[in-house]
Amino acid sequence: MKRTVWVSGLVLSLWLAGLGASSAVAAPAAQQATAWTGFYFNNMNLQGSPVFVRDDPNLDFVWGSWGPGGGIPGTNFSVRWLRWVFADRPGNWTFTTITDDGVRLWVDDQLVIDAWHDQPPTAHSAMLNLTQAFHLVRMEYYQNCCIAEAHLQITYNPSPPPPPADIWHGEYFDNPNLAGAPVLFRDDVNLAFNWGTNPPGLGISQGGNWSARWSAKRTATATGYYLVTATADDGVRVWVDGYIVIDAWRDQPPTTYQASVYLNAGQHDWRVEYYNHTGGALLYVTITPGGSPGPIPPGPTPGPQPGDITIETNNWNFRKGGDEWGWVSVPNGRGGIALWTMNNTYAQGRYNWARWYLPQTRACYYEVLVYIPGGIATTRNARYWIYHGGRYDLRRVNQSAYSNQWLSLGTFYFSGTTGEYVSVSDVTQEPFLSTIIVVDAVSYLPRCTMW
Numbered sequence: 001m002k003r004t005v006w007v008s009g010l011v012l013s014l015w016l017a018g019l020g021a022s023s024a025v026a027a028p029a030a031q032q033a034t035a036w037t038g039f040y041f042n043n044m045n046l047q048g049s050p051v052f053v054r055d056d057p058n059l060d061f062v063w064g065s066w067g068p069g070g071g072i073p074g075t076n077f078s079v080r081w082l083r084w085v086f087a088d089r090p091g092n093w094t095f096t097t098i099t100d101d102g103v104r105l106w107v108d109d110q111l112v113i114d115a116w117h118d119q120p121p122t123a124h125s126a127m128l129n130l131t132q133a134f135h136l137v138r139m140e141y142y143q144n145c146c147i148a149e150a151h152l153q154i155t156y157n158p159s160p161p162p163p164p165a166d167i168w169h170g171e172y173f174d175n176p177n178l179a180g181a182p183v184l185f186r187d188d189v190n191l192a193f194n195w196g197t198n199p200p201g202l203g204i205s206q207g208g209n210w211s212a213r214w215s216a217k218r219t220a221t222a223t224g225y226y227l228v229t230a231t232a233d234d235g236v237r238v239w240v241d242g243y244i245v246i247d248a249w250r251d252q253p254p255t256t257y258q259a260s261v262y263l264n265a266g267q268h269d270w271r272v273e274y275y276n277h278t279g280g281a282l283l284y285v286t287i288t289p290g291g292s293p294g295p296i297p298p299g300p301t302p303g304p305q306p307g308d309i310t311i312e313t314n315n316w317n318f319r320k321g322g323d324e325w326g327w328v329s330v331p332n333g334r335g336g337i338a339l340w341t342m343n344n345t346y347a348q349g350r351y352n353w354a355r356w357y358l359p360q361t362r363a364c365y366y367e368v369l370v371y372i373p374g375g376i377a378t379t380r381n382a383r384y385w386i387y388h389g390g391r392y393d394l395r396r397v398n399q400s401a402y403s404n405q406w407l408s409l410g411t412f413y414f415s416g417t418t419g420e421y422v423s424v425s426d427v428t429q430e431p432f433l434s435t436i437i438v439v440d441a442v443s444y445l446p447r448c449t450m451w
Helices: none
Strands: 010-013 036-041 052-056 060-064 077-087 091-100 103-107 110-115 122-130 134-143 148-157 168-173 184-188 191-196 210-220 224-233 235-240 243-248 255-263 266-276 281-289 309-311 318-321 328-330 338-342 353-357 364-372 382-388 391-397 405-414 421-425 436-439 442-446
Touching: 077 148, 091 103, 091 110, 091 134, 103 122, 110 122, 110 191, 134 148, 224 235, 224 243, 224 266, 235 255, 235 281, 243 255, 255 391, 266 281, 364 382, 382 405, 391 405, 421 436
Parallel strands: none
Antiparallel strands: 010 077, 036 052, 036 077, 060 148, 077 134, 091 122, 091 148, 103 110, 103 134, 168 184, 168 210, 191 281, 210 266, 224 255, 224 281, 235 243, 235 266, 309 442, 318 353, 328 338, 338 436, 353 421, 364 405, 364 442, 382 391, 382 421
């Protein structure tokens, strides 16, 4: 079915000045034009002179495996469209592209959509607060292989735009170490890039060996857990409120990392750092409510039931190590005794650790609960490792958000042999000796239907 692309309430205009179109408003006669000026190239990079130029009434194309005309084949071509658009009312306007493959969209010379990579038909949107005036819109598109498709829809939206603080403020460096002064500054609506072997902008050398840092104040609409997902080629680091949540600063093919973080409603400071060494460059970062599997939000959590395996700090299946002087006992634990210790930023000699070993038992899926007594912990990044069935899983917990509660770390398969455990240490990646980690009971709850 053909997609209809209408601009409700718009008077459209076109300023025909070829590839050198400036941002000046055209003469009134030219503003009455009702088409896009399309420049069609017989390559994917908008290079050289266009094979032909034509007026396109709407950007609503499904070429399939056929070319756009003028002898251009159905693959390896690109197009640049220009048009002056009159917003007949001030307010929020949404620009939505759907393309297969790459697309970039500028409004008044501001890059608002940057998805310059191969992709199936994919929608990208940007909401802008526009004045009642003419605005220059430029859309660039390329087709690599197979099916070609390109659409643009512009609609008025009375809802408020995203807060300006949610924009990612980017600094780009012409070296892989974030060293010296940035050579390029740019605001990015989202972090979704597949640069390939191309530089991200002017001032960055061709062929890799560059880096970038983005910062933003982003609003968490509700208190709870948020899932941070980062896919990068090469290195990536993600911080929230000064605490690192993803640390993968190394050369690597496109690799995905995830972390759950607990955030209170309101604004939070985010920072993302990235570098590309050689070869292709790629980065995608998203922050979404929830996260599964992962800890549940603070609130009443059922504790262990008969038949569950609960290990207190005075049980012989509990072990602790490190600097004995660094452990402090308090009487308000679940079994009468809890332990706490100050944090280390990174693992150091004689760092403190605690483990709760699962006794030899049947092979089964077990839900793992940890008990957090109130009034002790201040860490926001207790890192629990679950060793089960020959593999490790990591769960991060904001211990300061809980008080006298059982907290589920998730359900995992345990082989039932000796040597499987849950562990936590004083390594929180927070500033040295700035927070307290509490240690109390752990319970293994069987989630099997039969022996």
